[in-house]
Amino acid sequence: MNQPNRKQQHFIHLLEPVKDQLWRYVKNMLRHKENAEDVYNQTILIAFEKLENLKNEAAFLYFLFGITRRIVRQHERKQRLFEVFSRKHTYVEADTSVNAEAAFDLEILYKLLDKLSLKEREAIVMFEISGFSIKEIQELQNDSHSAVKSRLSRAREKLKTAMSDKIPAEEIIVKKSTPNNLKATA
Incomplete structure (x- = not known):
């Protein structure tokens, strides 16, 4: 197995147990489905790109949520700056x-x-x-x-x-x- 595939497999192995927890956090912080999906995907991309910076696999959850918190805060600053957020677009998961x-x-x-x-x-x-x-x-x-x-x-x-x-x-x-x-x- 070549190096990129090994990195992908390792990342998926670390992400799989926490991905639902991550999604719940993101969607409940943002609640607009498209914004939540963007932040979720951006978090995963950045975490994958910076995986080499992770020193201890046990700290993956903190590594991932640290990235997520920064992205959510950036998103909220942009939302306030442009006053784009509208409650009529609130995302509530269909149940x-x-x-x-x-x-x-x-x-x-x-x-x-x-x-x-x-x-x-x-x-x-x-x-x-x-x-x-x-x-x-x-x-x-x-x-x-x-x-x-x-x-x-x-x-x-x-x-x-x-x-x-x-x-x-x-x-x-x-x-x-x-x-x-x-x-x-x-």
């Missing part, structure tokens, strides 16, 4: 099990997520949607354990307060897809 009411609630949640600071939104998306541990978020955000926990707590409280202002309390239930996620109720 046949989600009824119209749940889709509406999800749209409200996404709008509220946009009101959080970037670090709060990153932390809540990484923890609650992508299934990262606090330790993993701590390493990705270069912050202390307590800073990440505080950020998550503040973000949850802001979301809970904002949602209770928008929706009657008995309707505030955020369903999560990973086992380590908690259900937020009012």
Whole structure:
């Protein structure tokens, strides 16, 4: 097997276990399908090109998400600069099990997520949607354990307060897809 094929196979071996986690993170940070796909693909391309810089395979997840965070931030700066972002283009993954009411609630949640600071939104998306541990978020955000926990707590409280202002309390239930996620109720 020649060198380029070996590099490709090695990269695919490293990417395969984390690619779904990466996609969930990107689509929930950006939510516009085309933008999410662009950032996802750009991340994979850059990670492949810089694979030689990876010193330890165990750090591949951090390597990959570090690249992703930089690209997401660049994208958001461009969006703010050109004021292109429009909520009518919001990307919500089609799910046949989600009824119209749940889709509406999800749209409200996404709008509220946009009101959080970037670090709060990153932390809540990484923890609650992508299934990262606090330790993993701590390493990705270069912050202390307590800073990440505080950020998550503040973000949850802001979301809970904002949602209770928008929706009657008995309707505030955020369903999560990973086992380590908690259900937020009012």
